[in-house]
Amino acid sequence: MFQLRPAQASDAGFLAEVVLAATRAQGRLAEGIDEVEWRAGFVAWSHESVDDPATDLYVVEVDDRPAGRLRVSRTPEVVELNGIQLHPDVQNRGIGTAIITALQEEATRRNVPLQLSVERDNPNARRLYHRLGFVKVGEEGAEDVLRWTKGVEQNRLWDADVAAGYDTPDTGMFAADVIGPTVNRLKELAAGGRALEFAIGTGRVAVPLAEHGVPVSGIELSTAMLDQLRTKNDTIPVAVGDMATTRAPGEFTLVYLVYNTISNLLTQEEQVACFRNAARHLSPGGRFVIELWVPELRRLPPGVPATVGIAEPGYILLDTYDVLRQHVVSHHFHFGEGTAAQLGRTPHRYIWPAELDLMAQLAGFTLESRHADWSGTPFTADSTSHVSVYRLT
Structure with missing residues (x-):
């Protein structure tokens, strides 16, 4: 779906453009902004980030073409997502979710939390982070500090x-x-x-x-x-x-x-x-x-990623498979009277x-x-x- 490569100084111009494009598409670009001045400042800051040993700056590539920016800080105590922007052309394809999920897996392996900050006027990002199990732990200026840990996710x-x-x-x-x-x-x-x-x-x-x-x-x-x-x-x-x-x-x-x-x-x-x-x-x-x-991979027909495990009055179990990662999500559908239904989902690694x-x-x-x-x-x-x-x- 995507790959990450370490950013070079020569990528700074692209990184500035993708941030501008993503922010503009969200309708969050500040009115009256001097884009030339902002771009020059962002390029200079990106050069510093490339040389900063405390952070990792990546170019997100989709279909072998640059399509986004990712900045991550790692310490013995925390993995911190400092910023992620994808070009509008590749948004709504699950790439952002996949990147964050990979960082969650890294944080789990290291037994540390994954942390990030999100602007309060960015509802789309906030919905995504809430869906992925992040909870608010503090505030910094106009941003909320969110954190994910294995314990929080399991209790959710x-x-x-x-x-x-x-x-x-x-x-x-x-x-x-x-x-x-x-x-x-x-x-x-x-x-x-x-x-x-x-x-x-x-x-x-x-x-x-x-x-x-x-x-x-x-x-x-x-x-x-x-x-x-x-x-x-x-x-x-x-x-x-x-x-x-x-x-x-x-x-x-x-x-x-x-x-x-x-x-x-x-x-x-x-x-x-x-x-x-x-x-x-x-x-x-x-x-x-x-x-x-x-x-139950033998039950998967070619091109069909799901199996029906149970189908009985009041309950259906549907398992969807990701065979590359050996992941399966069990979807539990419980039916009441009339058209009422309730869905619960649990992820697994088979x-x-x-x-x-x-x-x-x-x-x-x-x-x-x-x-x-x-x-x-x-x-x-x-x-x-x-x-x-x-x-x-």
Whole structure:
């Protein structure tokens, strides 16, 4: 879609022109501005930015032609988006969103926030940043300071409304014939020791596992999901944070991730870090268990980027795939009476079983077993999911 290359001093004139064109197209060019004088000042400032070791100035190229400007500052504490402008000819093609998403992934890998400033009279940019999960953290003159972190994004996705409607007692993934085999297998794998659930959520598995006599702890990033768990059990110890980096007190014989949750980590680096975090929590010979779906790419017809996962009265699940980045967005359509409908969306990074095994090796695990479900059904080429048990070597 686009590529970035470091700007040179010879690009300064183009950078000035693209800023003028983008600002003019937004109707935000100051009345009576002396464009010649402004352009000369901007070119001089761009020359300084090219030589400034504290910032990175890029030319955005689309179809191998210069089409925009990007300026980013990086410190050990923050990634800061100092400015992004695209020529009107390439706007509304998702390029700005893709650039910001890439910066979000960078900030996530470095475990720092992504920050930017936006003018209060720029509603289009503000709508984009709000949609991408930025929140206001301060003001500087005529600008608002916005910040994005992984925690903010996850709490936006898994908010109080989602948490309140997450549990479906006795149906779906909360049905006894689903919970029973899951808890029985996890209790067996814990082998009399302590268990730690990554992304414990509302306690769908942790609460009954604790009731079966297994000491359970958890890690959870969404405070709303944790609040819902506390309505059912207020004794399970839970560390608030990201399952890829957060440390829970103590040592465990079992760490587990259920119901595709590892795919909520949207980069390969985060997913590998999750394995390494599991290893940090385990005693020698301990196990890490992952329940995960098999990507359904064989169901994608040529040129069609989506599959219908579920279609039943009141609910449709539609998955859209980005096969280059191994990303899938699940679109959840819930229907009420008449024409009423509600849409929820969750992003994921899908993982092939072989890639999952390699991640395990990088963290010091070996594959002990793999089945199609918690009951021990053999895993085959036609299985749509798997329960993989890794042992810390």
